[in-house]
Amino acid sequence: MKDKNVMEKPVDCILVIFGASGDLTNRKLIPAIFELQNQNLLPNKFVVLGVGRTEMTDDSFRKKMEEGVRNFSSEKDFNNDTLQQFIKKLNYVSINTENVSDFEILKRKLESLNLDHQIGGNYLFYLATPPILYEQIAENLGAVGLQKEGDGFRRLILEKPFGYDLTSAIKLNLKLHESFNEEQIYRIDHYLGKETVQNLLVTRFANGIFEPLWNRNYVQHVEITSAESIGVENRGGYYDSAGALRDMVQNHLLQMVGLTAMEPPSTFDSNSIRNETLKIFQSLRPFKEEDIDKYVIRGQYISSKVKGENITGYRNEKGVNPKSRTETFVAIKFYIDNWRWGGVPFYIRAGKRLPTRVTEIVIHFKPTPHYLFSLEEQDNSSNQLIIRIQPDEGILLKFGMKVPGAGFKVKNVNMDFHYSDLSNVHVPGAYERLLYDAMVGDSTLYTRADAVEAAWKFVEPIQKAWENNHNIKIHGYPAGTWGPDIADDLIKEDKTWRYPCKNLADDGNYCEL
Numbered sequence: 001m002k003d004k005n006v007m008e009k010p011v012d013c014i015l016v017i018f019g020a021s022g023d024l025t026n027r028k029l030i031p032a033i034f035e036l037q038n039q040n041l042l043p044n045k046f047v048v049l050g051v052g053r054t055e056m057t058d059d060s061f062r063k064k065m066e067e068g069v070r071n072f073s074s075e076k077d078f079n080n081d082t083l084q085q086f087i088k089k090l091n092y093v094s095i096n097t098e099n100v101s102d103f104e105i106l107k108r109k110l111e112s113l114n115l116d117h118q119i120g121g122n123y124l125f126y127l128a129t130p131p132i133l134y135e136q137i138a139e140n141l142g143a144v145g146l147q148k149e150g151d152g153f154r155r156l157i158l159e160k161p162f163g164y165d166l167t168s169a170i171k172l173n174l175k176l177h178e179s180f181n182e183e184q185i186y187r188i189d190h191y192l193g194k195e196t197v198q199n200l201l202v203t204r205f206a207n208g209i210f211e212p213l214w215n216r217n218y219v220q221h222v223e224i225t226s227a228e229s230i231g232v233e234n235r236g237g238y239y240d241s242a243g244a245l246r247d248m249v250q251n252h253l254l255q256m257v258g259l260t261a262m263e264p265p266s267t268f269d270s271n272s273i274r275n276e277t278l279k280i281f282q283s284l285r286p287f288k289e290e291d292i293d294k295y296v297i298r299g300q301y302i303s304s305k306v307k308g309e310n311i312t313g314y315r316n317e318k319g320v321n322p323k324s325r326t327e328t329f330v331a332i333k334f335y336i337d338n339w340r341w342g343g344v345p346f347y348i349r350a351g352k353r354l355p356t357r358v359t360e361i362v363i364h365f366k367p368t369p370h371y372l373f374s375l376e377e378q379d380n381s382s383n384q385l386i387i388r389i390q391p392d393e394g395i396l397l398k399f400g401m402k403v404p405g406a407g408f409k410v411k412n413v414n415m416d417f418h419y420s421d422l423s424n425v426h427v428p429g430a431y432e433r434l435l436y437d438a439m440v441g442d443s444t445l446y447t448r449a450d451a452v453e454a455a456w457k458f459v460e461p462i463q464k465a466w467e468n469n470h471n472i473k474i475h476g477y478p479a480g481t482w483g484p485d486i487a488d489d490l491i492k493e494d495k496t497w498r499y500p501c502k503n504l505a506d507d508g509n510y511c512e513l
Helices: 023-038 058-072 080-087 102-117 131-143 166-179 195-205 236-240 243-261 270-283 289-295 430-440 449-468 487-494
Strands: 013-018 046-052 090-094 123-127 154-159 185-188 219-227 296-302 304-306 309-311 329-335 345-351 358-365 384-390 394-402 410-418 475-478
Touching: 013 023, 013 102, 013 430, 023 046, 023 058, 023 080, 023 430, 046 102, 058 080, 058 090, 090 102, 102 131, 123 131, 131 154, 131 166, 166 449, 185 449, 195 243, 195 384, 195 394, 219 243, 219 487, 236 243, 243 270, 243 329, 243 345, 243 358, 243 449, 270 449, 289 296, 289 329, 289 449, 296 449, 296 487, 329 487, 345 487
Parallel strands: 013 046, 013 123, 046 090, 123 154, 154 185, 219 345, 296 475
Antiparallel strands: 219 358, 296 329, 304 309, 329 345, 358 384, 384 394, 394 410
């Protein structure tokens, strides 16, 4: 029986990257594949075929990707001979992905590479393209028979967003299923590839001290934050049509909610785990459009001076409508109506131009039912379990201890673990882990069609309320702050948000757990 805990070499395959001339390939995908080679986790016979409209030769593509590895790989002290061996695995073909006849060129190129390298017909198609091309590329692959699994496997990997609302998500899934079956489709959410997110499952289900407390009897509320210190950068045009709700909440944050709140699966396999997260999405208490302003706060950053630097307001960013009502911050209070979480409020927030970059899950446990010590002696904050996703990945438990000296003054102290403490252990990056999983056919950390649609169904009333009711305010907040002040009112019944990273570095991009 295969040991799932041992990372074995995948079977021989060709990775086809559509949009290979773009930043995602150069900055993330190729460096991640190189990391897999350094860990001896690439197939014995492995080829990358870049596909794009830009005219390039194999040599010019290899030169560009070599620069990407040197600039963006986390491995800075690599052997040059090893890099050159890796670069030789890269190939390129230029086609118009909207022209079905060009896919015959792609098919012939794949057949040639498959024969030359004796791959065995295993192909992965990675769509590192704008989402508007997903349906067309999948249809054209099907039109020339590249989706058919005969002697080898055929898998399709998609980047988010998976649609822009419930209707478009359903349409996209139907279109993809015309050519590929669901088992062939891998919807990538790079947050699920982060080591700390995966460790959440181990923390819960491998420790007898946590799981018995992981319910409405002991948890007061759950808080999930994903903050970014940067603005929209050069993506104003894209972001103005997306916003924080589509860009972060519907996918990344709700996926973390699913893993945080799910029931223990019967077995640790892909379908069992994804079945349990789906149940959470289906148990989310539906919003009524008329109640959106009570449970959802949206904000938009305005100009401010941060550490002596003048920061441009969102509406003045390049590519953004000067009258835009797109949210750069969103905070939501909601409930999960099931036996485990009945009555426990969940709070999630995401935003740009906040004080720092940090993503974390906080479990706030209920306070003791009776205070033995006076309020002057006892810190009145509850115990917390903090799971830091990024940066300074790790886990922290906050609990009360007696301050040395006379009396019984109680102070919160920390017991923590940092992944950085594991100096001799390689912590794989998100794309590194997810690409490996796709090669071995493990879809555990990928999103299934029904889960995508259930998540869109949850946010649909929010989208409709914002579209139909212009009386719902969008609150300005100065860049470099933690969002609109009114977001504090959302959580005031459960005290306040956790504000991490009080001792920020000068660049605002590092904060200790």
